[in-house]
Amino acid sequence: MPAADQRSMDKVLERWGTAARLVDDPRGADCPPLVELEPGDARETAAMLEWAAAERVPLMPVGSGTKVSWGGTAGFHSIRLSTRRMNTPVQHFAGDLVATTPAGATLADVNALLARERQWLPLDPMYADRATIGGTVAANDSGPRRQRHGTSRDLILGIEIATAGGLVAHSGGRVVKNVAGYDLARLMCGSFGSLAVITSATFKLAPVPPASRTVVAEVGDAAHAQALALAIAAGPLAPSAVEVASPPARLLVRFETTERASLAQADAVLEAIGAEGMPAEIVSGADETAVWSRHARHLAAPGTLLKVAVLPTKAGAALEGAERAATTAAVECRVTGRAALGVIMVRLAGNADRHRKLAAAIRQAIDALDGTVTVLETPAGADENRWGPPGDSLQLLRAVKARFDPQGILAPGWGPGA
Numbered sequence: 001m002p003a004a005d006q007r008s009m010d011k012v013l014e015r016w017g018t019a020a021r022l023v024d025d026p027r028g029a030d031c032p033p034l035v036e037l038e039p040g041d042a043r044e045t046a047a048m049l050e051w052a053a054a055e056r057v058p059l060m061p062v063g064s065g066t067k068v069s070w071g072g073t074a075g076f077h078s079i080r081l082s083t084r085r086m087n088t089p090v091q092h093f094a095g096d097l098v099a100t101t102p103a104g105a106t107l108a109d110v111n112a113l114l115a116r117e118r119q120w121l122p123l124d125p126m127y128a129d130r131a132t133i134g135g136t137v138a139a140n141d142s143g144p145r146r147q148r149h150g151t152s153r154d155l156i157l158g159i160e161i162a163t164a165g166g167l168v169a170h171s172g173g174r175v176v177k178n179v180a181g182y183d184l185a186r187l188m189c190g191s192f193g194s195l196a197v198i199t200s201a202t203f204k205l206a207p208v209p210p211a212s213r214t215v216v217a218e219v220g221d222a223a224h225a226q227a228l229a230l231a232i233a234a235g236p237l238a239p240s241a242v243e244v245a246s247p248p249a250r251l252l253v254r255f256e257t258t259e260r261a262s263l264a265q266a267d268a269v270l271e272a273i274g275a276e277g278m279p280a281e282i283v284s285g286a287d288e289t290a291v292w293s294r295h296a297r298h299l300a301a302p303g304t305l306l307k308v309a310v311l312p313t314k315a316g317a318a319l320e321g322a323e324r325a326a327t328t329a330a331v332e333c334r335v336t337g338r339a340a341l342g343v344i345m346v347r348l349a350g351n352a353d354r355h356r357k358l359a360a361a362i363r364q365a366i367d368a369l370d371g372t373v374t375v376l377e378t379p380a381g382a383d384e385n386r387w388g389p390p391g392d393s394l395q396l397l398r399a400v401k402a403r404f405d406p407q408g409i410l411a412p413g414w415g416p417g418a
Contacts, residue, residue, distance in 0.1 A: 005078040008057045009035045012079055015051060019044070023080075026065060036062075037081045042160055042168045042199035048081060049197065050166025053407040060411050061193035063104060063132030067139045070192075070305075070376045077411070083134050086199060094119060098157065100202040103134025119205045122149040122240075126299055134198040140190035144241035144254065144292070146338050147233070149206065152189050158202035159185035164405045172202060187400075194415025195404040209240075209256035213266040214288045217253075217273045217280035222246035222323065222335060226316035228273065229253075229339030233312075237265045244319065244339040245295060251339070252295065254288075298334050304348040304355040304378040306362060310371030312342040321365035322346050329358045342371075352379040363388055 012020050012035050019038055025031035037059070039045040052059055060077035062068055063084065083104035090110055091100040094117040101110050101121075108129050111120045124143035125136045135141075137159075142151040149155065158172025161184070171184030188198055219225040225244040228251055233242055241254040253269050255262040266282045273280040283291055299305065310318045319335055322344070326333030331354050337344035346362065348355050355378060363373040375386040390397065401408075401415070 008055075009078055011055060011057060012037065016048065019048075026068070032078075034077075035079045037079070038085050039081070039083075040085050042086075042162050045081070045083075045086075045162035045197050045199055046166045046168050049162055049164045049409075052409050053164045053166075053405075056407060056409065058409045058412045060414070061134075061138070061197045063135030063138075064106065064127075064130045065135075066127035066131050067135055067141065070139065081197060083132060083197070083199070090114075092117065092119075097205045097207075098202060099205055100158070100200055101133045102200050103132060103137075103198045105133050107131050107133060107136060114205060115208060118208045120208050121155070121203050122206045123152060123155070126296070128296075133201055137189055137198055137201050138191055138193050143296070144243050144252070144338065145256075146343070147242050147340060148238065148240040148256075152201075152203075153186050155203045156185045156189060156201055157204055159188055159198060160200040161188060161196040162199055163196045164407060164409055168199070169196075192411060192415040194401060194411040196410070209258075209262075211259040211262045211284075212254065212256045212288060213262045213282055213284045214241075214255075214291060215251075215253040215266050215269045215273070215280055215282055216291060217251040217278055219249045219251055219278055222249045222319040223316040225249050225251040226319055226339050228276075230312060230315075232269060232272075233340030237268060239265070239269075242338070242340045243295065243336065244344075245298065245334070245336045246319065246323065247334070252291065254292075295336065298336055299345055299347060301334075301347055301349060303350070304352070304359060305376045306346040306348070306359060307374040307376050308337075308344040308346060308362070308366055308371060309374075310342045310344075310366060310369050312340055314369045314371065315339060315342045315344060318342075318344055318366055318369055318371060321369070322362050325358060325361040325365055329354050329361065331355070331358050355379065 016037060020035055022033040023036045025034050037048050039048055058077060059079040059081050062080045062082050086102045086104040090113050092114060099114060107123060114120050122145055123136060124145045125131050125141035137152045140152050160170050162168055222244055229242045229244060232253055239253050240256040243252040255265045270280055270282055308318055322335055323333060332349040334347045335344055348358060359375055366373050373388055
């Protein structure tokens with residue numbers, strides 16, 4: 001550990017006493033422990049940030065830590081500020097379909113509470129059983145249900161943050177139409193903790209659907225699955241998820257609505273796929289849960305994780321390009337994605353030494369389709385150029401960072417534009 005890091009850790013422990021503690025480094029027992037600050041509320045968070053800025057002590061905001069590795073080696077700072085103690089109360093305004101949730105509460109716990117009124121926050125990020133509200137917003141992470149419900153940025157109504165200047169700031173409110181001031185809430189979505197620490201957020205909710213069914217189809221290849229996905233999304237049906245997975249190439253189409261509507265819509269998709277001579281089935285209950293659990297596990301496997309974003313009409317070519325590049329490099333590759341939205345996740349396994357070169361090859365193929373590639377997660381030593389060419393946005397990103405965090409103490413080297 002560099003001496004400067006040790007001095008900063010000693011400063012933190014001396015200044016904050018019982019609000020700071022040593023924790024194990026998640027990279028393994030061979031790594032020295034980290035220091036973790038644990039504020040109890042927004043004001044204490046702001047005080048810690050103001051002190052850190054004055055002392056030039058860099059730190060990394062974290063929730064449960066499920067996305068820390070998304071920053072590559074830059075995500076492993078020796079000092080962290082954890083929101084885990086800020087996990088109550090959840091303010092549920094059931095009549096308005098709105099809830100204000102503390103940043104340290106897990107999405108699973110929040111939805112368990114909201115379910116008492118048959119409502120939920122319809123986000124399904126990676127590691128959804130452990131992901132916190134603050135971390136999900138900071139990463140703007142989402143899953144298959146993005147097809148119908150969108151991301152955090154689409155559902156968020158208001159936010160509370162603690163800044164490096166020692167302020168607690170609020171934006172937005174409990175109503176869907178709120179135009180007062182800057183859209184601070186959406187600015188924080190996808191900021192990766194590099195601008196401020198999210199202490200709570202307000203979301204619009206949805207009723208819990210009474211029934212769910214998924215059509216699982218085996219298709220010839222990922223590009224064919226993509227074509228089917230676009231056709232389904234453009235039709236009169238209302239799926240909550242339309243997912244492609246390969247290999248082997250599969251299409252998953254989920255309907256979460258009333259019993260009668262879910263069955264009718266699933267039957268319509270089954271008939272359309274069957275007309276093309278491809279095997280398909282409808283699953284529900286425990287079988288459906290198992291299908292989506294397996295689908296999620298592929299993304300959580302070890303290796304490098306890339307996020308590809310292209311126009312939906314070009315997603316088929318993007319799938320083919322990623323698989324072709326992986327085959328050429330002799331690297332095991334699995335693609336999963338929001339097929340009708342043009343958002344594709346590419347998981348590279350096997351020899352990590354080949355991942356950097358392969359990621360560059362995939363980025364080149366996606367660039368030709370006017371898309372973008374973000375390296376979310378990768379083994380140590382293969383994590384350079386995570387965001388790709390910033391284009392004309394770099395100056396703006398750095399200006400925003402300088403305004404919120406002039407001393408550069410929050411997640412240094414981690415967020416977009418870093």
